[in-house]
Amino acid sequence: MSKTVDWSALRKDFPILDQKVHGKPLVYFDNAATSQKPRAVIDALVHYYERDNANVHRGIHELSNRATNHFEAARTRAAKFINAKSADEIIFTRGTTEGINLVAATWGAKNLKAGDVILLTELEHHSNLVPWQMLAQKTGAKISYIPVTGDEGVLDLSKLDSLLTSQVKLLSMVHISNSMGTVNPVEEICARAKKLGITTLVDGAQSAGHLPVDVQAIGCDFFAFSGHKICGPTGIGVLWGRQEILDAMPPYQGGGEMILTVGYDKTEFKAAPHRFEAGTPDISGPIGLHAAMDYLDAIGRENIWKHDQELANYAYEKLAALKNIRLFGPKQNRAGLVSFLLKDVHAHDVVTLADQAGVALRGGHHCTQPLMHKLGVESTARASFYFYNTKAEVDVFVDVVKEIQKFFGG
Amino acid sequence: MFDDINDLYQQVILDHCKKPRNFHEMPAATCSAQGHNPLCGDNLKLFLTLDGDVIKDASFVGSGCCISKASASLLTDNIKGKTKAEAEKTFEQVRDMITTGVVNGDVGKLAVFAGVHKYPARVKCAILSWHALIGALKGEAKPVSTENEQT
């Protein structure tokens, strides 16, 4: 099924990876925070600014036509990337965070009232927690959580039936946990929610660029992801919503681009998606994202997923063989990252030392503070992988971890 | 492997992080303050016993990285016996040293933190307990946070 990929050739597409940090070859293991950009994406951005730059949608001249065509082509490409029914279901945002906030501010404000319940999971990133807390405060809705089982970071679905009460109006959950590496069974959960008429949102920040995503197969109503985590530029993201739901949603921000006609006392709004994109948008962003989506699908996300999982399993096994280490996340079907804590060594000290060895890790709560507190920790250290990473790099990383243990006398 | 980093993790710092001094609650404290670093979740509470203007005793509890723990430990050792004004002066010296690397005047053992300025991401760790100290001396009700630190 999967073709063979020349991974080391792909690595050469990333100029940034070819450098030394503190005198050591860079090992970039902070991909869950943001991915690096291949030459094809950088070139697309440069080409746009050197040849095609103009404002979109309102111009009649050649450059504006080109910019508009490229901008809308990216929308069509994004629809294909996640198998949306139509490009009209694709709203460009700043990223996952803005996508979720947009749903909360529009769909949420219109459809939620006091006594309603927003169902989340204990795994959520702050971006899928705080907007709902803010909305709950405004509307009087309540929030409840699907619990996780402990260090494995797996959802306890035995509680789902009792949580899916008739008060639940929205279920919003992360597809892949950025701090644990858990892959949630979003199809199954969405199917159970859908039966009860509950609207569903999936946070695809960690999944969209790592495995094939089909929003129709998932069965959700909204899906949000960020360009910068999938080899695209920062500042651009995608919110997908079902056409009929988008059509019934009030606008998000007001301004140019989102109107049909404006009078001094009354305005008619455009249909989705333009109704949700007020003002001059990020134009280079979608163009860069387009190149990124082409690039990823030329490799094949099923291949990327296999590679991610292989590296994560390899790293997990090597770390599990060490003493005085606490590992987080599922043992089975782990996404491409490993979260860990060394006994008596704070995650930040791990990260500072690893950095000296050229290894870029992340230490902290990973924007999942409630989850960290539930697990009784303040932070973890995390290595997160992408397709340009290698087993040899994992070996370097694990050796560094051993040296860190020695350094702190563990 | 980590030869270059000894300017951050000096022996004294490693020693104080592994065996923090004055690491306990102080039920009889006359004032205390919570220090919180929202970026990494570091959290510590500093206790002081004041006799008039003089800091008779100091202790701390909490969790944090090696740098923040060692900093709190050395702080509590350093300020015992100092007047409020002296402690505030030390705070200023330490803050300047941690952010610029320049040591003004005699700061004793605290000089081991001069290397921290080379690691901008860790400046907040080193300064957390000092902000808590100022908070405690001023009787701040709200936890002090490193978030407004200009570095």
Ligand SMILES: Cc1ncc(COP(=O)(O)O)c(C=O)c1O
């Ligand atoms: C699971 C998850 N959700 C949401 C986000 C937020 O993405 P962004 O900061 O690009 O809006 C992230 C990014 O860290 C994430 O990992």
